[in-house]
Amino acid sequence: MSRTTKDVIASDFGPALMHRRRAQAEPPDGSREPEFVQLLTPEGERVEHPSFSFDGDEETVRGFYRDMVLTRRIDVEATALQRHGELGIWAQLLGQEAAQVGSGRALSPQDFVFPTYREHGVAWCRGLDPLKLLGLFRGVDQGSWDPHEANFGLYTIVIGAQTLHATGYAMGIQRDGNVGTGDPDRDAAVVAYFGDGASSQGDVNEAFIFAASYNAPVVFFCQNNQWAISEPIERQSRIPLYQRALGFGFPGVRVDGNDVLATYAVTQAALQRAREGQGPTFVEAYTYRMGAHTTTDDPTRYRLSSDVEAWKLRDPIARVKAYLSRQGHADQAFFDSVEAESEELGERLREGCRSMPDPHVLDVFDHVYAEQTDELAQQKAAYAAYLSTFETEEAAR
Incomplete structure (x- = not known):
């Protein structure tokens, strides 16, 4: 970064950042957008931030695009x-790729991640085989990856619980x-990912209290995609989410979650602050969930299609492609090669x-504890004997 970490700690995460000195963005309809840190506009133009x-x-930007x-x-x-x-x-994470890739690539190898169930992009950045993610959602396992191999924890289904895990680990x-x-x-440092809906959970607020009290080296990374399933952000908070951090005693900052460069820069600074012993930071990545909450959800029942169309104009991938093309940093051969790699990945996943x-x-009995207990072994044997009766009945027919 262009300035020292000491400068970042002194000014970038001070209370002044809570209220001023942020780049502005104008949405497609011309209305005023919430203030946030932005380094790459939706049109793919680089802008400066103080x-x-x-x-x-x-080359790093091309890597982000890929x-x-x-x-x-x-x-x-x-x-x-x-x-x-x-x-x-x-x-689904459609539309949140920049928030996840930018923050994921800001991590150092020794940093540890506590994800929700949507951090597929962060998992990719940590080198996790996406087939391991599919195994969990297919129901053939309960999460087959070793959290210590890539310093990436197992997915957490209980909303907000991972923030407490992250604070304790930190x-x-x-x-x-x-x-x-x-x-x-x-x-x-440690990163705890969660969504805007989880910010209303008691676990998250308790994690904030412990992290602030013990000056824990944790970054709370909230992907504010505007919807807690079917509840809009306006019904969840009377103030911008990042401003809540000040009430707990640590700084917060809102970043354009569709800007991979800004997300990377802000997360990089927050992580460095944590590693140096300066305590927690709340990062609110202001983005939008283009798809459904999950594949069981029908978002057309609670949000307007015009909102989705407006956010399509701020597509995080399109703006990086526009920047690389306009600046001559990538040619068509590069984009074609990424697309070909995408096709190969899709086939491998299928x-x-x-x-x-x-x-x-x-x-299921083998994955309850790290070491098998006598009681669980007895339960397994009893259930195996029960299942064998069905096999005997089938053989007798």
Whole structure:
């Protein structure tokens, strides 16, 4: 970044940022948009911000574009698989690719992520095979990845619970002496992802209290996609979500969640602040859920199609493509290669999902505890004996 981390801590996350010094964006209908940090306009034009800057090169931006295209393909392919009966359900992220890729790429290897059930783009950035995500939603496992391999926790279905997990983990690494040492390969931070609806949960607010009280190195990353299932943000909060942080005693900032450059810059600064021992930060990524809450949801019953069409003009992938094309940083061959990679990924996901073996019913007993208990072993044996009676009856026929 162009300024030192000390400068960022002193000014960018001070109370002044809560109320002023943000780039403005005008939505398609000309009405005034909420204030947020923006570095790339919906038209693909770079803009400056007095407090945050993007320090990556054009190769980094091309990488962001690839990440977002492939993340969207994962989402689209999984939605199609669910429609064909191959997945039980799927939580869509359509329109939130920039928020997830920008924040995901800002992470250092030693940082730890506590996701909800929608962070498919963050999982991609952490190197997780998307087929492992599909296994969970197909119901063949309960999440088959090792959280410690990529420092990416298992998906959390209970709304907001992961914020408490993240705060406790952050307090743990703090006590392990892995915060504020000045060693960039040792100092670590934690990110807790959640949505605007989860901000109304008691668990989230309790996590804020503990994080502030113990100065925990955690970044609370809220993807405000405007809808808590069918409830609009206006019914959830009387003030912008990021301003809530000040009441708990730590800074908050709102960023254009459809701007991958701004999301990266803001998250990068918040993480560095946490690693240096300066405590928690609340980041509100102001975005929009283009799809349904999940594949069981019908958003046409509670929101206007005109709103969706307006937000399509702020598509996070389209603005990066426009920027790369306008500046001559990527040619058609590059875009074609990404599209070809997307097609290959889609085919791999379709074939991989359909070829997943069905789990045995007794497998559920093997994934309750890290080590099997005598009581659970007895329960497994008893249930196996019960199942065997059906096999005997079938053989006798």
